[in-house]
Structures are given as structure tokens and as C-alpha cells.
Amino acid sequence: MADKVYALPNVQSPSTPVIFNPEKCIGCNTCVEVCQIDVYIPNPEKGKPPIILHPEECWYCGCCVTDCPTPGAIKFNYPLPLKPRWRNKETGEVMQVK
Amino acid sequence: MGTWHEYLKAKGTPPEWPYPIKFGEESEIEVDVLVLGGGIAGCWAAISAARNGATVALFEKGDVRRSGAGGPGCDHWCNVPANPLSRVDPDDWAIQEMEALGPYSNGLGFQIQCREDWDTLLEMEQMGGKIRDDDDEYIGVEGRDDETKLMVSPRYGVKAGYSPHDDWKKPGFNPPEKRNNVVLRIWGSTFKPILKKECQRLGVKVFDRTMATSLLNENGKPGGRIVGATGVNVRTGEFIVAKAKAVILSMGGAGYLWHLDMEHGGHSTMYSRNESSDTTALAWRAGAKVTMQERSMLSRIASGLKHKWYTGGADASYENVPLVDAENKKLPAPTQGWEDGGAMFSNQAHIITEIREGIKNGTYKLPFFGDFASMKPEESNATWNMMLAEESTTRVMVQTMNENGFDIHRDQVMNYTFIEFQPSQQFREAARGGGLITDWNLMTSVDGLYAAGTSLFSPGDHSFAASTGRYAGRKAAAYVKSVEDAEICRNQVEKEKERVIAPTKRDSGIDWKELHNGLARVMQYFVSEYKNETMFNLALEEIARIEENAVPRLFALDPHKLMRSLEDLNMIEHAKIIIHAMKERKFSNTTLGIERLDYPENDEEEAKNYLVLCQKDGEIQYERVPIRYWGNMKEQYEAHNKDYTGVYKPEN
Numbered sequence: 001m002a003d004k005v006y007a008l009p010n011v012q013s014p015s016t017p018v019i020f021n022p023e024k025c026i027g028c029n030t031c032v033e034v035c036q037i038d039v040y041i042p043n044p045e046k047g048k049p050p051i052i053l054h055p056e057e058c059w060y061c062g063c064c065v066t067d068c069p070t071p072g073a074i075k076f077n078y079p080l081p082l083k084p085r086w087r088n089k090e091t092g093e094v095m096q097v098k
Numbered sequence: 099m100g101t102w103h104e105y106l107k108a109k110g111t112p113p114e115w116p117y118p119i120k121f122g123e124e125s126e127i128e129v130d131v132l133v134l135g136g137g138i139a140g141c142w143a144a145i146s147a148a149r150n151g152a153t154v155a156l157f158e159k160g161d162v163r164r165s166g167a168g169g170p171g172c173d174h175w176c177n178v179p180a181n182p183l184s185r186v187d188p189d190d191w192a193i194q195e196m197e198a199l200g201p202y203s204n205g206l207g208f209q210i211q212c213r214e215d216w217d218t219l220l221e222m223e224q225m226g227g228k229i230r231d232d233d234d235e236y237i238g239v240e241g242r243d244d245e246t247k248l249m250v251s252p253r254y255g256v257k258a259g260y261s262p263h264d265d266w267k268k269p270g271f272n273p274p275e276k277r278n279n280v281v282l283r284i285w286g287s288t289f290k291p292i293l294k295k296e297c298q299r300l301g302v303k304v305f306d307r308t309m310a311t312s313l314l315n316e317n318g319k320p321g322g323r324i325v326g327a328t329g330v331n332v333r334t335g336e337f338i339v340a341k342a343k344a345v346i347l348s349m350g351g352a353g354y355l356w357h358l359d360m361e362h363g364g365h366s367t368m369y370s371r372n373e374s375s376d377t378t379a380l381a382w383r384a385g386a387k388v389t390m391q392e393r394s395m396l397s398r399i400a401s402g403l404k405h406k407w408y409t410g411g412a413d414a415s416y417e418n419v420p421l422v423d424a425e426n427k428k429l430p431a432p433t434q435g436w437e438d439g440g441a442m443f444s445n446q447a448h449i450i451t452e453i454r455e456g457i458k459n460g461t462y463k464l465p466f467f468g469d470f471a472s473m474k475p476e477e478s479n480a481t482w483n484m485m486l487a488e489e490s491t492t493r494v495m496v497q498t499m500n501e502n503g504f505d506i507h508r509d510q511v512m513n514y515t516f517i518e519f520q521p522s523q524q525f526r527e528a529a530r531g532g533g534l535i536t537d538w539n540l541m542t543s544v545d546g547l548y549a550a551g552t553s554l555f556s557p558g559d560h561s562f563a564a565s566t567g568r569y570a571g572r573k574a575a576a577y578v579k580s581v582e583d584a585e586i587c588r589n590q591v592e593k594e595k596e597r598v599i600a601p602t603k604r605d606s607g608i609d610w611k612e613l614h615n616g617l618a619r620v621m622q623y624f625v626s627e628y629k630n631e632t633m634f635n636l637a638l639e640e641i642a643r644i645e646e647n648a649v650p651r652l653f654a655l656d657p658h659k660l661m662r663s664l665e666d667l668n669m670i671e672h673a674k675i676i677i678h679a680m681k682e683r684k685f686s687n688t689t690l691g692i693e694r695l696d697y698p699e700n701d702e703e704e705a706k707n708y709l710v711l712c713q714k715d716g717e718i719q720y721e722r723v724p725i726r727y728w729g730n731m732k733e734q735y736e737a738h739n740k741d742y743t744g745v746y747k748p749e750n
Contacts, residue, residue, distance in 0.1 A: 004110070011103055013361065020100040036160025036169055037371050038307075038332070038658055041116045043105075051113055052100050054658065056361040059371040062494020063164040066287065076498045084495065085512040086504050089426070089471040094512070097502045 014079030017058035018065065020049035025073040031064035040064070049073075115656050120336035121602050124595070127303065129155045130578040131571070132327055132342035134310040135349035135377070137166020137370070138560055139551025139567035141293035142218065143346045146571030148300035149746055152578055154571075155303040155340055157310045157329045159372050159661065162294040167350065167370040167552075172286025172560040173489035174251055175229070177208065180216035183243055183250060183279040188212040189732040191258070191280060198259030200689055201725050202390060202531060202708065204556035206538065207566055209731040211558060215565040217745045219284070222564075224748065225292045228285035239480040240274075240436055241283070249283040249484070252417060255439040262432050262441035272439045281440070283480075286560065287488050307333045309661050310376065312594045313345060313384035313547065318587030321385030321714060324546035325584040328594050332661040335602065337595050343581050344574040346548040347534060348567060349376040351557075355528035355669055355676075356394075356621045377553040379668035381534055382675060387543040387712040389723070390532040390555045391679035394625075395691045397527050416468050417481050421513060424463040426472075429453055453516055464517065467510035478506045523627035528676060530691065531556040535710055538728065538738040539573040540566060543712065546581070548574050555708075572742075600652070601663045607651030610662040616644055617670055625677055630696040634681045641674055679709055682720055 017039065018031075027047040032040045039058050040050035060078065068074045078084070083097040106112050131147040133140045136158030144156045158165050178184070179191035186194075192212040196205040223229045230247040231237075241250035255277045256263045265271050297304055308329045315322035326341040353369035378388060418435035422428050431449050432438035443449045456462040470478045483506075486492040504511075533556070534542045534549035541548050550570040551563035608616075624637035649667065654660035685701040686693045707722035728734060 004107075006106065008103060008106070011101075015101055015103075018100070033161050034164040036165040038160075041113065044113055044116070049100050051102055051105050053102055053113075055101070057371060059491070060494065061164070061170040061491050062497070063170050065494050065497065066170070067164065067291075076494050078498065084499055084504075086499070086509045087467055087512060088508060089469070089510050090508065095503065095509075097498055 012054075012056045014058075015055050016052065016077050017055050017060065017079070018052070019075045019077050021073055021075070022049055024070055025049040026070055028069065030067055030069055031074060034063045034067045036061070036063070117333040117657070119657070120331070120334040121599055121657075122337070124337045124339060126339045126341070127155055128341040129153045129303065130342065131155075131344045131346065131574045132157070132340050133346045133348060133571070134327060134380070135166070135347065135551075135553070136160075136162040136304070136306075137348060137350060137551065137563065138168040138172075138290075138293075139553070139563040139570075140166070140346070140348035141290070141297060142564045142567030143348055143548075143550050143571035143574070144297050144302045145293065145300060146568040147346070147575040148297075148302050148571075150572050150575035152575040153301075155305060155342070156297060157305045157308040157327070157340075159307065159309045159332060161306045162297065162304055163291050165290075165370070165372070167373070167490065168286070168560050168563065169290050169370070170287065170490045171488045171493050172289065173283060173485045174253060174559070175215065175219055175282045175284045175561045176253065176559045177211050177280060178216050178219060178282055178561060179212050179278075179280050180214075181219075181248065181279070181282060182246060183248055185276075186278050186280055189735075191278075192731055194258040196731075198257070199556070201705070202393070202556055202689065204554060204558070205726060205731055206536070206728040207554055207556070207558060207562060209728075209735045210540075210569045211562045211565045213735060213739075214569060214742075215561040218561065218565045218568050219282070220745045221568075222289060222292070224746065225296050226288070227292050228288045229282070236476070236480050236484060238476045240477065249480075250277070250279045251281040251283045251440070252436045253281040253434065253440040254278055255436070257439065260434070260440070260442040261446060262443075263439050266432060266438045266441060272436060277439075283485060283488075285484070285488050287493055305329065305331075305338065307331055308338060309664060310349065310380060311598050311664060312590075313380050314339075314586050314590055315384055315544070316584050316587070318590035320383065321544060321712075323581075323584060324384065324544055326586050327380075328591060328598070330598050330657070330660065330664070332657050335599075335657040335660060337598060339586065339591055341586050343578040343583070344546045344548060346550055346567075346570050346574055347377045347381060347542075347553040348550045348563075348570075349373070349380075350552040351375075351533070352378065352528035352669070352672055354618075355673060356397075356524065356526040356618055356626070359615075373552070374665035375528070375668045375672035376665070377534070377549070378532065378675065379671040381542065381544075381547070381549075382671060382713055384547065385544055385712055385714065386547055387535050387710050387721070388533065388555075388675065389535045389708045389710045390530075391675050391711065392683045392692060392709055393530050393532060393690045394526045394528060394676065395530045396523065416511075417485055418473060418477050419468040419470060419481060419511075420472055421515075422467055422469045422472070422510070424465055424467075426469070427462065429462060429466065450516075457516060466513040466516060468513050469510045470506045471508055471510055473506075475507055482506045524622040526621070526626060528621075528672065532676075533557060535708065535723065538734055539577070540570040541573065541577070546577065598660075598664065601654035602660055604651065604653035605655070607653045608648045609653060610659055610666050613644070613648055613652055613663070613666045614669065616648060617641070617666065617673060620644070621673060625673075625680065627693075629680060629692065629694045631681065634677050637677050638674065641670060641677075645670065675711070678718055679711060682709060682711070
């Protein structure tokens with residue numbers, strides 16, 4: 001099933017405002033409930049990470065990350081054009097959120 | 099892991115809608131006071147009304163726990179002149195703040211804020227909100243008072259407003275013993291979940307994921323006394339009819355009427371994603387008077403082209419963070435810090451011009467940086483770990499940058515302010531300062547209809563929303579004791595239900611995004627930099643075509659898309675109000691953001707009035723109300739609040 005290629009519309013972009021760690025996420029759906037715009041829906045399989053249904057509506061408020069009760073279960077993921085940059089003042093090296 | 103297409107690939111089928119679909123079903127409730135919008139103002143309104151003896155219900159599109167522009171957090175409690183460290187008189191400060199913000203500011207709201215937001219903050223603390231450095235994390239930080247453990251912000255240190263004081267570059271400027279101490283740093287990320295809990299403790303019926311769709315007037319006649327409202331659940335589509343003697347509007351403003359692209363950088367405004375003209379559209383259809391609709395400005399802080407909130411570093415309120423060029427030369431700009439009395443540079447044209455010219459002639463080398471590394475460790479710690487970590491969408495920015503190795507004591511945040519300083523004229527804030535006009539009870543022109551927070555004209559910040567919400571709740575609770583029960587007009591409900599559900603009866607046509615973009619394009623082309631009668635008429639004609647050809651084809655496949663579709667219809671209503679108001683103002687006035695090609699001169703007499711408009715019998719009625727219509731603020735406040743009892747005393 002996983003190898004099948006479906007005819008899909010373009011993926012919503014940006015598509016991944018957060019990255020779930022399925023090893024740590026307990027599927028408690030706190031993020032589903034705190035998100036003020038319903039970016040997520042609960043996974044039909046209980047205990048699994050929610051499904052990101054409306055990623056392009058995310059306004060990057062971060063409440064899902066702030067209120068997650070399980071450390072490391074959900075990681076914030078700024079889209080490419082919004083990733084902050086900074087510079088080491090001593091070395092001059094410029095770095096950016098990955 | 100977690101995206102929709104990953105699920106589809108793994109399961110071979112898309113997930114089913116996870117909530118029961120209830121299109122066409124209806125439920126009813128009855129309360130004394132109904133609050134529409136559960137952000138900061140709405141929560142405080144609900145709490146206050148309940149504490150004053152009313153039965154209360156609250157509709158919120160998201161979940162009250164973290165909804166609204168203030169849901170994620172708040173770093174400053176502004177204009178709190180009644181705090182024990184303040185050196186200014188609350189009544190004097192309200193006038194100073196009103197004057198600093200120009201002729202169209204909301205003195206009535208500032209008076210309420212200045213008199214009551216310290217009480218409001220103490221009630222926040224009473225509920226468990228953190229307002230003091232009780233854990234002694236910030237000992238030694240400038241502005242921290244060791245006795246009260248309150249943290250004073252440099253903002254408004256020597257004067258109201260953000261523009262620099264004339265003497266800001268002189269040595270010894272702004273000594274600690276002369277500062278106003280009128281703004282406090284607070285731990286606002288703790289507030290919103292506590293407000294929800296208090297609503298629940300008080301028995302407020304909280305309807306999360308419920309969008310208000312209309313107000314109900316007595317006999318179904320716009321302009322008549324308010325007798326309730328309708329809503330729709332944005333997960334199930336269930337329609338709800340609420341009977342209430344008073345309704346408080348607190349659904350914020352209009353975030354993105356001019357914003358064509360809401361994705362990527364396109365929706366970077368300082369408003370919640372859910373602010374979509376709901377207050378204005380509902381109030382207008384119910385016959386209430388609105389004002390300041392003609393005012394539009396370039397988007398602030400984060401615009402359609404800029405980065406989300408403060409990730410640009412020092413482009414907004416990075417308190418005390420010096421802005422330097424690529425060679426660490428300090429730019430000639432205030433830092434909103436102690437050394438400049440809390441001034442900002444972003445509204446200072448001459449400073450911006452000086453820096454921009456300096457870039458071109460080589461005086462200042464790009465890129466620029468917010469130089470955290472040059473700050474005293476305790477100050478950068480307070481700015482980064484307290485202020486930015488407590489403020490709205492910057493909290494997660496701090497966390498993410500820390501996880502990626504950013505070090506405030508070593509690094510400088512790259513700043514894009516002078517690369518992309520202004521958005522184009524076509525990215526505007528809708529009806530900036532636009533909202534409901536009210537009396538001293540925060541009641542609108544319609545009996546039983548109140549407004550608070552950003553639903554008011556020329557609103558202020560988080561503590562303005564909190565204190566005006568708290569005030570409106572108190573006044574509404576008093577009002578409902580004085581009025582008789584009234585019946586809801588079933589005909590009005592049926593018509594509204596039909597309107598709300600219409601997009602769900604179609605499977606194809608125009609989706610909400612296309613409709614939004616079509617409307618935004620009209621605003622960008624015909625209601626932006628170049629304004630005249632011809633362009634306004636073109637805009638109205640185009641909107642009429644949208645209403646005739648596109649709206650009847652609007653389709654919504656699920657309750658979420660229905661919510662966005664209904665928001666679009668509210669934005670269409672709001673756009674028309676804005677354009678009619680702009681047409682009516684036959685002058686140019688920079689304070690109002692109106693520069694008309696056909697009327698290039700200001701009209702000083704006309705400019706002394708608010709343009710107030712409402713809808714009556716299908717026609718728009720215009721009225722001029724003198725600015726400062728509220729009279730003597732101190733006297734009027736006291737006359738209307740003889741029974742005010744101060745900080746809430748919880749029963750044990």
C-alpha cells in the first residue's frame with residue numbers, strides 16, 4: 001500500500017508547521033484542543049499523533065508546543081522563508097534555525 | 099510524520115471528518131449576558147458579568163484556553179498608572195496617552211484602562227497569573243523593584259507614546275528617580291488558561307469552537323434592542339440560538355482584508371488568524387453605529403512581506419537591544435530601552451530615512467543585527483527569557499532558537515527591517531482603529547449591545563482589552579437587571595439559519611480561499627494607495643459582481659470550511675462599509691491614512707469629527723460626532739462608576 005502512487009492535488013504549503021515524534025507522542029490531543037484554528041484533527045487511531053489537516057492556516061503561535069505535556073513529542077518547524085538567522089559576534093558565522 | 103498526505107499514503111484512504119456532522123440541527127440556550135469572542139476582552143467580560151450576578155454564555159471560534167491575539171501570551175501590561183510604583187496620576191495619564199495617540203484615539207477606553215487595569219491585574223494575580231518576580235530570577239535587572247518584585251518596563255519612561263523625547267540623546271537623560279513607571283512587564287503566557295478556568299469555576303457556559311453568526315434584534319428589526327445571537331459550531335456545523343438580554347462584542351478586528359496570500363509570509367499581521375471582521379459585520383447588520391472605518395494604514399510590525407512577529411530582531415519591541423550594522427556600528431535609532439526612555443524608531447520617518455541613506459552611501463553596512471551579545475547579561479536575559487518568552491508568538495521563537503543553539507550572551511539576531519522595511523501600499527490593515535462607538539457604559543448605539551477590546555474604535559493593547567472587557571461585563575450585568583424579558587423573532591432566526599447553511603449545500607463552485615483572494619484583490623487594486631471616487635466606485639461595482647456571481651456559488655465541504663466561508667461573507671460586508679466611509683470623507687488626512695487624488699487638501703472642520711455610520715432601512719446613514727465626545731474623562735468616569743467596588747473579593 002505504501003508504495004502506491006496516488007493522484008493527489010499539490011500538497012498544502014507550508015505543509016509541516018510542527019513535527020511529531022511518534023515514539024514520544026501519546027496521542028493525548030492537547031495540541032488539537034489548544035490550537036485556536038484547528039490545524040489538527042485527532043488521529044482515528046487512539047494514542048497516535050494528530051493529523052495536520054490545515055497546515056497552511058497556522059499562524060505560528062506555538063501554543064501546541066507550549067502546552068504539550070510530553071517533552072519532545074512535538075517540535076516546532078518554521079517554514080523555510082521564516083526561519084530566523086543569527087550571527088556569532090566573535091566569529092562572524094551566520095547560523096539559522098534548521 | 100503527521101501530515102495529511104502521509105496518512106493517506108499509509109492508509110490508502112483519507113481520514114473521515116472526526117466530529118459528528120450536524121448541519122441543519124439546532125440547539126437553544128438562554129442566559130442574561132452572552133459574550134461573543136473569547137479572547138482577552140471576552141474572557142474578562144464573561145468573568146466580570148458572572149461575578150456581578152449574571153448568568154453568562156461565551157462563544158469562541160477556537161478554544162478559550164489559548165484563543166485570540168493574546169492567547170499565547172503577553173509581555174507588557176501597558177498604561178497601569180495606578181500601580182504602586184507609578185509616578186503619574188491615573189486621570190492625568192489617561193489624557194496624556196489619549197493626546198499622544200492623536201486626535202482619533204479612544205479617551206473613554208484609556209480612562210477605563212488607567213483607572214482599572216491595576217485592579218484587573220491584581221485580579222489576574224488572585225486567579226494565579228504571574229505578575230511579580232516571586233522566584234527572584236531577575237534580581238539586578240533594571241526596573242525590578244525588590245520590595246514588590248514588580249518589573250517596570252522602560253516603555254513610556256518619560257512620556258506617553260513611542261516617539262523619542264527631544265532630549266533622548268543627552269547624558270543623564272531618564273534617571274531612575276524620575277521615570278513614570280507606568281508599564282509593567284508580566285508573565286502573560288500564564289494568563290489565558292487561567293481565565294478559562296475561572297470562567298468555568300463561575301459557571302459561564304463556554305461554547306468553544308462556536309462562531310457567532312448574527313445578532314438578534316427585538317421583533318427582528320435592525321436597530322432594535324438586542325435579544326440574543328446565533329452561532330454555528332465550527333467542528334459539527336450545529337446551529338445554536340442564544341437568547342440573552344445583553345450581548346458583548348469582543349471578536350477583535352479585521353486582520354487580513356487586504357492580504358491576498360495568507361500562506362507563507364502572507365498572513366503575518368499582529369492579529370490572530372481568526373480575526374476576520376466578525377464584530378463589524380454582525381454589528382452592522384444589527385443596525386449598530388461604527389466609526390473610524392475609513393482609516394487604513396500599512397500593516398504594522400509584521401506585514402504581508404515580512405517575517406512573523408519579531409524574528410527580524412529589534413524591528414519592533416526588542417526592549418533594550420541595540421541595533422548594529424554588519425561591522426557592529428550602532429545605528430542612530432532608539433532601542434525602546436532605559437537609555438532612550440522606551441522610544442521606538444519604527445514610526446520615526448527621519449530616523450528611517452537617515453539609516454536608509456546611510457546604507458546607500460556606505461555609512462551603514464548590511465545586514466543589521468539585534469546585538470544581544472553587547473548587553474549586560476541580566477538585561478539580555480530579561481529581554482529574551484522573560485519579555486520575548488512571555489509575548490505571544492515570540493515564545494515559541496525563543497524556544498526554537500535556543501534549541502538550535504542561539505546564545506543571547508554570544509550572538510546577534512539578524513534584522514531585516516531596513517531590507518524590507520515597509521510593505522507595499524497594497525498590504526494594509528483594514529479599518530485600523532475602526533470599531534463600535536459607545537457611551538460611558540461601553541454600550542453601543544443599540545440597546546443591550548456592548549463592545550470591548552479591539553471591537554471598540556481606536557483600541558489599545560492587552561490590558562486595554564482586559565480592563566474594557568471587565569468593565570463591559572460589569573455594566574452589562576447591571577443592565578440586565580433593569581430590563582424585561584424579550585422574545586426572539588423566529589423569522590429572523592430562520593433566515594439566518596438558511597444563510598449560514600447555504601455553502602454546505604454545494605459541492606463545487608467557489609471555495610473560501612478563492613473568494614477571499616478575489617476580495618483582497620479588489621481592495622489592493624482599487625482601495626489602496628491611489629484613492630478617488632472612480633476607484634471607490636469600481637471597487638463597489640466589483641464587490642457587487644462578487645456578491646451576484648461568486649457568493650451564490652460559495653461551497654463548504656465541512657464545518658471548518660464553512661467557518662472560513664462565513665468569515666469571507668463578513669469581510670465582504672466590512673469591505674463595503676470601509677469603501678463607503680472612505681467615499682464619504684472628501685478630504686486627505688494623513689492621520690486617517692486618507693490621501694485622495696480628487697480631494698488632496700485636508701478639511702480642518704471635517705477632521706474634527708468622527709465619521710459615524712450605520713445601516714437603517716437598507717440605507718447607509720452618516721453622522722458626524724465631534725472628537726473627544728466623551729467630555730471630561732475624570733468627571734464622567736466617576737459619575738458612571740459610583741458603585742465600583744475595586745478588586746474582586748472571592749468568597750471562601
